[in-house]
Structures are given as C-alpha cells and as structure tokens.
Amino acid sequence: MSFESELKKGRxxxxxxxxxxxxSWPPSESCNNCFGEMVQRPVKEPGTIIExxxxxxxxxxxxxxxxxxRILGSIPEKxxxxxxxxxxxxxxxxxxPKFTFALI
Ligand SMILES: [Zn+2]
Incomplete structure (x- = not known):
C-alpha cells in the first residue's frame, strides 16, 4: 500500500x-524524523484554504x-x-496527484 496506489483508487x-x-509530508517510505516505519491512514478533514x-x-x-x-486542487465554488x-x-x-475540493 502506497500513497500513489491509494490515490489511484480514489483514497x-x-x-x-x-x-x-x-x-510525513511529502509522502515517504520511512519517517523523515526518526526513520521509523510508516502506517497509512486517511487524512483528517477539514482542510483550510491557504491560497x-x-x-x-x-x-x-x-x-x-x-x-x-498542503495540496493543490480544483474547487467548483467561487x-x-x-x-x-x-x-x-x-x-x-x-x-x-489530482484533487477536487468542496467548501463545507
Ligand atoms: Zn518518526
């Protein structure tokens, strides 16, 4: 299970x-702080628009x-x-990676 293969499944x-x-962001195989093992889990929402x-x-x-x-995505709202x-x-x-957001 990797970042990319999960994204291809829409997760x-x-x-x-x-x-x-x-x-770890950007995604990596091992922790960029302590080189520990990584587990994949769903991101916590909501996010906040920066720009x-x-x-x-x-x-x-x-x-x-x-x-x-921080991720860039398209968003239908104006x-x-x-x-x-x-x-x-x-x-x-x-x-x-491709993302679509919606305001909540
Ligand atoms: Zn670590």
Whole structure:
C-alpha cells in the first residue's frame, strides 16, 4: 500500500510514523524524523484554504490539512477566501496527484 496506489483508487492516505507519530509530508517510505516505519491512514478533514486563484474561469485552491499537508486542487465554488474550510471530494493520480475540493 502506497500513497500513489491509494490515490489511484480514489483514497487519499497520509503516512504517520509508528514511533514518533509524525505525519510525513511529502509522502515517504520511512519517517523523515526518526526513520521509523510508516502506517497509512486517511487524512483528517477539514482542510483550510491557504491560497486560491482562478485560471480560465476555473478556481483552484491550495489547502492545508493537519497543519502540515498542503495540496493543490480544483474547487467548483467561487468567491473563495483563505481560511475557508474544505473537504476532499475526489482524488486520483494521473502523472501527478489530482484533487477536487468542496467548501463545507
Ligand atoms: Zn518518526
């Protein structure tokens, strides 16, 4: 089970160290703090919008989850502001990770 294979199944999993409990981001095989073993678990929602922008009328947001995980995704809503809470409605992997958010 890996970050990429989970994403391909539409599940966004993050790695957490079994020794020091640190969440590893970006994803890695072993803990970047203590080299401990990682377990994969679902990310905790909601996330918070850090930045948002629109390209060709489509909105994108950088959202932060658990205080460390920052991911870029598309979002159908307009009038976004940093600080808005989002959840992940869709994820996948097509050469790079792809995410879709929705405001909650
Ligand atoms: Zn660790």
């Amino acid at each position: 966004f999993a993050v790695g957490q160290c079994t020794k020091c409990n640190r969440v 948002c922008s629109a390209i060709d009328g489509k909105a994108f947001a950088m959202a932060e989850f658990e205080g460390v995980i 009038n976004l502001e940093p600080g808005h809470k989002v959840k992940i409605t869709r994820c996948g992997f097509d050469q790079t």
